[in-house]
Amino acid sequence: MNNAMSCFSGSTNYVASPELMHAVNVSIALEKPLLIKGEPGTGKTMLAEAISEALEKELIIWSIKSTTKAKDGLYVYDTVQRLYDSQFNEGNVADIKKYIKPGKVGEAFIAEKQPILLIDEIDKADLEFPNDMLWELDKMEFYIPETKETIKAKERPIVIITSNAEKELPDAFLRRCIFHYIAFPDPDTMRDIVKVHFADIENRLLDQALDSFYRLRGIRDIQKKPSTSELLDWIKALTISGIPIEKIEEELPFLGVLLKKNQDIDTVEQSRKRGFGLKGM
Amino acid sequence: MFIEFFYLLRERKLMVSTTEWLDLCEALDSGLCGPSLLEFYHLCRAILVKSEADYDKFDMAFAIYFRDVENLPDIPDEVWKWLNGGEKTKDELWDKIDPNAPDYELDQLKKMLQERLQEQRSCHRGGNYWIGAGGTSVLGHGGFAKQGVRVGGESRYQSALQVARQRDYRDFREDNILDTRQFQLAFRKLRQYSSTMQAEKTELDIDGTIQKTSDNAGYLNLVFEKPRKNTVKLLLLFDSDGSMQRYSKLCSALFQAVYKSNHFSDLKVYYFHNCVYEHLYKDPACRRGEWVNTEWVLANLGSEYRVIFVGDAAMAPSELFREGGNCVIGMYNDIPGVDWLKRIKDRYPHHIWLNPIPERSWHDIFGHYTVEAIEEMIPMFELTLTGLEKGIKKLLVNR
Numbered sequence: 001m002n003n004a005m006s007c008f009s010g011s012t013n014y015v016a017s018p019e020l021m022h023a024v025n026v027s028i029a030l031e032k033p034l035l036i037k038g039e040p041g042t043g044k045t046m047l048a049e050a051i052s053e054a055l056e057k058e059l060i061i062w063s064i065k066s067t068t069k070a071k072d073g074l075y076v077y078d079t080v081q082r083l084y085d086s087q088f089n090e091g092n093v094a095d096i097k098k099y100i101k102p103g104k105v106g107e108a109f110i111a112e113k114q115p116i117l118l119i120d121e122i123d124k125a126d127l128e129f130p131n132d133m134l135w136e137l138d139k140m141e142f143y144i145p146e147t148k149e150t151i152k153a154k155e156r157p158i159v160i161i162t163s164n165a166e167k168e169l170p171d172a173f174l175r176r177c178i179f180h181y182i183a184f185p186d187p188d189t190m191r192d193i194v195k196v197h198f199a200d201i202e203n204r205l206l207d208q209a210l211d212s213f214y215r216l217r218g219i220r221d222i223q224k225k226p227s228t229s230e231l232l233d234w235i236k237a238l239t240i241s242g243i244p245i246e247k248i249e250e251e252l253p254f255l256g257v258l259l260k261k262n263q264d265i266d267t268v269e270q271s272r273k274r275g276f277g278l279k280g281m
Numbered sequence: 282m283f284i285e286f287f288y289l290l291r292e293r294k295l296m297v298s299t300t301e302w303l304d305l306c307e308a309l310d311s312g313l314c315g316p317s318l319l320e321f322y323h324l325c326r327a328i329l330v331k332s333e334a335d336y337d338k339f340d341m342a343f344a345i346y347f348r349d350v351e352n353l354p355d356i357p358d359e360v361w362k363w364l365n366g367g368e369k370t371k372d373e374l375w376d377k378i379d380p381n382a383p384d385y386e387l388d389q390l391k392k393m394l395q396e397r398l399q400e401q402r403s404c405h406r407g408g409n410y411w412i413g414a415g416g417t418s419v420l421g422h423g424g425f426a427k428q429g430v431r432v433g434g435e436s437r438y439q440s441a442l443q444v445a446r447q448r449d450y451r452d453f454r455e456d457n458i459l460d461t462r463q464f465q466l467a468f469r470k471l472r473q474y475s476s477t478m479q480a481e482k483t484e485l486d487i488d489g490t491i492q493k494t495s496d497n498a499g500y501l502n503l504v505f506e507k508p509r510k511n512t513v514k515l516l517l518l519f520d521s522d523g524s525m526q527r528y529s530k531l532c533s534a535l536f537q538a539v540y541k542s543n544h545f546s547d548l549k550v551y552y553f554h555n556c557v558y559e560h561l562y563k564d565p566a567c568r569r570g571e572w573v574n575t576e577w578v579l580a581n582l583g584s585e586y587r588v589i590f591v592g593d594a595a596m597a598p599s600e601l602f603r604e605g606g607n608c609v610i611g612m613y614n615d616i617p618g619v620d621w622l623k624r625i626k627d628r629y630p631h632h633i634w635l636n637p638i639p640e641r642s643w644h645d646i647f648g649h650y651t652v653e654a655i656e657e658m659i660p661m662f663e664l665t666l667t668g669l670e671k672g673i674k675k676l677l678v679n680r
Contacts, residue, residue: 023327174331181333
């Protein structure tokens with residue numbers, strides 16, 4: 001990176017691969033949203049936090065739900081409140097501005113300093129949602145018909161979008177994004193990640209835990225594979241409980257921390273009974 | 282610059298748009314890329330490729346375009362030179378084939394390639410032993426051997442190991458005149474309103490509001506209710522095997538009925554060939570590579586999806602029960618088809634199988650063994666209006 005742009009190179013508690021850092025910097029330089037995809041628990045949401053920390057910029061998070069509409073992110077016109085106020089003659093009802101509240105995107109646009117806008121799990125929303133956001137993300141402005149105002153971003157926010165690939169995103173939307181897929185970390189990277197969170201973890205414990213963890217992930221029939229955050233919780237539980245290290249592989253204590261579905265726990269139990277599931281898969 | 286690369290990508294079915302290409306140019310102009318090819322690779326990929334599913338296509342195109350920059354490590358430069366130019370026709374080569382040549386396994390061929398790479402010191406054309414172009418050796422390209430490893434060049438005669446047979450079945454989506462309305466009416470029954478489920482109250486209930494406001498002596502009192510929308514999500518799995526072709530009209534009608542029934546909250550359609558294995562195809566032609574992993578479907582489509590299989594369920598028992606039973610050449614399956622069906626069945630509590638073969642013949646046709654086995658596992662109905670209606674009732678029943 002030669003020019004003097006804000007440059008992201010990971011942070012103290014986030015391990016980013018060089019490709020990921022490159023993608024982040026490209027998206028900042030080209031002023032295009034960065035679309036991050038990957039298995040749950042590969043640190044998609046954490047990335048935005050890490051960038052905000054590293055570049056010392058405010059982070060605005062817009063979590064998408066299945067009922068979220070694109071307009072909700074821009075502004076909300078509280079008509080019901082206005083109606084009630086008019087009945088009881090409270091406040092100045094003529095002042096519509098009072099009833100218009102900025103959404104998360106709106107907030108990011110009116111922020112004084114360049115913020116980071118995280119649109120989290122965009123695929124949760126309706127299929128049309130990404131298309132409805134095209135103009136706003138392109139031009140970084142929107143129009144409020146009620147007050148005849150145009151809100152334009154003071155500083156183009158850095159936009160990070162995450163997706164769990166539950167739904168396909170429209171092509172028109174994809175064309176405007178920089179894309180990066182976070183692959184599930186390999187054991188070596190995972191070791192670094194764990195070390196960031198537990199600086200003084202015993203090496204033998206880490207070996208055992210990682211070994212069992214990747215074996216569990218290797219079992220074919222597991223529906224919800226344990227991810228990084230579950231591994232971290234598990235290691236925490238293991239260290240606190242002080243279970244002897246050699247028992248980890250044998251007993252798999254606190255399995256419920258790693259697996260969140262009854263069927264999956266049954267599957268693991270079964271394959272252990274048959275004696276091959278955990279060994280040699 | 283690199284404009285051929287752009288077209289190569291598009292040729293490889295990576296639909297890069299002009300906007301994205303200009304973005305890449307802008308990125309290069311503004312010095313976002315260092316001198317290394319790897320960095321350039323990552324930059325291109327981040328800007329041009331928008332799905333991890335396409336990473337592979339991109340890699341292949343990149344490797345082809347930049348192969349002069351960085352050669353494959355295990356094939357030395359001279360070998361590439363030996364292989365360039367001088368191709369012969371199939372007829373010229375035909376009489377050169379040694380009929381007694383042994384059949385090699387893929388592993389053997391790979392090993393032979395290794396050995397020859399060590400022995401060979403010069404360029405070869407038209408021979409039958411060394412790595413070369415235009416001969417009947419099993420190693421090289423542009424030649425004609427019953428099997429072999431292609432080293433560079435374009436595929437000429439599709440005879441290298443692992444070429445699966447081409448199947449181009451007619452697309453179910455094409456229009457026909459058959460009346461689909463009756464099927465459509467049947468599908469209309471497949472619904473479950475969100476008002477009977479847990480949902481947020483987001484819609485204004487006008488009657489309720491009038492009632493409450495009157496009760497409240499004219500002071501406004503707004504009442505909201507749950508929206509009334511169909512929440513049924515449908516996963517449709519079509520068999521597009523050759524034996525299904527005689528039922529294509531019927532299947533086509535069903536397909537169109539489903540597509541026209543726009544009241545589903547989501548509809549996913551995939552195809553399989555005889556039985557479900559590790560891949561589900563995206564279109565009825567079942568072309569290699571144009572698929573999604575069955576695993577992905579299981580992981581990403583929640584258990585609320587209702588599954589309809591459409592297929593004749595008649596196949597050779599090994600196709601259902603055996604590992605490696607997949608009859609498509611080169612598609613060895615580690616997990617028998619029956620286990621895949623079971624996994625789908627376990628994942629989605631609401632599932633039915635529609636069979637275009639009339640119910641009365643299920644027990645005496647060719648393949649009745651697998652029909653019966655599947656019928657035992659998944660509720661099976663014949664693909665007629667009555668069968669469909671019965672099936673839909675079954676899909677709506679709770680567990």
